Amino acid sequence: MTIGDAPVRVALLGCGVVGSQVARILVEQADDLKARVGRPLELVGIGVRTPGPRPGIDEALLTTDVEALVRREDVDVVIELIGGIEPALTLILAAIETGKSVVTANKALLAQHGAEVFGAARASDVDVYYEASVAGAIPIIRPLRESLVGDAITSVLGIVNGTTNYILDQMHTHGSSFADALAEAQSLGYAEADPTADVEGHDAAAKAAILASLAFHTRVNLTDVDCEGITGISTGDIAAAERLGCVVKLLARCSVSADGTVAVGVHPTMVPVEHPLAGIRGAYNAVFVESVNAGRLMFMGPGAGGSPTASAVLGDVVTAARNRVRGVSGPGESAYSTPGITDPGRVESRFYLSITVRDEPGVLARVAEAMARHDVSIAAVRQEQLGDGGYARIGVTTHEAPYASVRDVVSLLTATNDVHGDVRLLRVEGA
């Protein structure tokens, strides 16, 4: 607790893209922040891995003895912007154990060690806030935790990775290949040199675990998320989507299944152009929430970037600081429910299959029969000749079916002589 007129002392861990902006704002907006908190916010140290000056940063604040910084008795709030599991987890637990509130942007850590972190926070009666961990600047964590807490959320759909949304948007807008769109994204700073975490969907999956935990008052771990990235998306998929009046989005989908279990997945998905999420362009993010009483809500904004993410961090810092000043903590995580996770095979969806076949009599009948055998109902079919080589492409849109059934259809078809190459399979959103 902050006594008397003492400033609220803040320690920052990490001074990268986001950390440097947080440090900047703490200095530039000092007067406003003081007015809003009720006491000055004082940045007392910045823990970094490698020593040496950073532009715009007071070098006296930098330290490589990061553990000592988080354990300092006079620190009130620790901001963790290192990312990754270690040393972030050890440092955060040390901060909590020694009575500090924590503000973090660390999605990977919370998606895999959330239970431990929130349990420690509850035991120490400190706050752990993490708005910056999902959807950058967009307030979504606090609304889910505190605004929609009187409602029953039925689904959360999110475009929560700016890199992949930018790439897919480029593929639609310019007809680029995935490889070309990725290179463009990297050249503009929308994708990392090693883009794996983004394009394989892992980043979105961690965020999905966090969103689902909040929405359904339970603990969803990263390993519970059925995850598929966009590396396999072809120009043919993009064209097929457009023919169907859709755009391909990497969609994080969290919903309650018919049996009450919770389904959480990240998949490239065809989204109808009328859906609010279809219009999310470039590196923007959006989260679409459906609740029993509120109906359909959407939150939209910059999903990444130094300043946008820093905005979310500072919002949490001020809120945590206000609590410290008043000698209180906010309500902790509400994860009382144990609905269980839906087996990915049982998750129902509409699907689009693109099957390249020999253009011969009986092929379409056999494709249709394979679907019927696994009880997958066809909503629409389109067959078109592919050049003069004797091949055709059959595009099938299904009605709602369990993933396992559709997966079995794909296996069946792939094993036949009719089918050339792989069967492309994408989920389709909406009725």
Place this chain on the structure above:
Amino acid sequence: MTIGDAPVRVALLGCGVVGSQVARILVEQADDLKARVGRPLELVGIGVRTPGPRPGIDEALLTTDVEALVRREDVDVVIELIGGIEPALTLILAAIETGKSVVTANKALLAQHGAEVFGAARASDVDVYYEASVAGAIPIIRPLRESLVGDAITSVLGIVNGTTNYILDQMHTHGSSFADALAEAQSLGYAEADPTADVEGHDAAAKAAILASLAFHTRVNLTDVDCEGITGISTGDIAAAERLGCVVKLLARCSVSADGTVAVGVHPTMVPVEHPLAGIRGAYNAVFVESVNAGRLMFMGPGAGGSPTASAVLGDVVTAARNRVRGVSGPGESAYSTPGITDPGRVESRFYLSITVRDEPGVLARVAEAMARHDVSIAAVRQEQLGDGGYARIGVTTHEAPYASVRDVVSLLTATNDVHGDVRLLRVEGA
């Protein structure tokens, strides 16, 4: 404070469209609400003006002795859903004075008596939450107060009245007159029998005052809002907007002027179709927030209705109840800033003027000269003949200009023999 295992006791004032839904949810969701609060939420009384049974409501809860209900010692949280200034103000102050937290949807009251209510809450160390007062189910109050509190908001634009958005959407979609669209809205329950508060912009103005107060950490009163409704919107205005690639929206606009003062207005405004707010259809609401660090955020959802508004109320009730259980209150309102209100005449905007003139030589020159005389720069002009009667219509889009200058141009033109009837004047959003 709630002692031991005692339930958190809630008193409800008003049992109308929203109140009846709140009562329903408190009963139907009792188990989940208890799990989220940590103690049962117990509805102990419903204050109403007229006695008599209501469908689905336990009649034993109803009472017309509303003052006694709010003063009961065992009540923890009072939900005020009566609306209007009195008796709501007296009842809310009585609740606060006797140590209850308050949840309200009362925009008119907060826009005119906010200072008094929040001051009383601070003195009694209780919470006053009002998410339901603006934009129905959409979380916007809490995000502004607690998520964006580390940022510097530069503008808030809102479509915050579902009745007028529905009417204008109908006028665009079906070419209806205002009168016909209003009648349609009333028949579907999107407009009241007496629609004045909505169509004259007063409802939106109260909400704008609340949003501006939060965004700029100051106290903006209803009387500070420059307000204009949609009753004068013609099919000609709609057609002109469409020709300019815009849609007409009743826009609440809160921004920081060049001199640091705060401008708050509600006006029918031409919004370019590319703007995120242009796509808000029917009775939906949306709030578009621009901040220095976060960039551009948008919040979208149902702006009214029993269940959506009840969702916002229940979110506040749970949050207030959680605080009571833990013996704390949340941070109060942060209104430390005194920027002052921009004189409406000095607020700059782009404008569209539609002038019906005699189709004679020299008329256009005189119109252009009138604009030049008041330093209003023309961005685009279009003149077209009106039938065979010797009249023409001149449509002018201006660059940014102070409202007073444009108003003076309109006065000048209206006084001449050239101009037939009134000059139509609408703001135009965007660069």
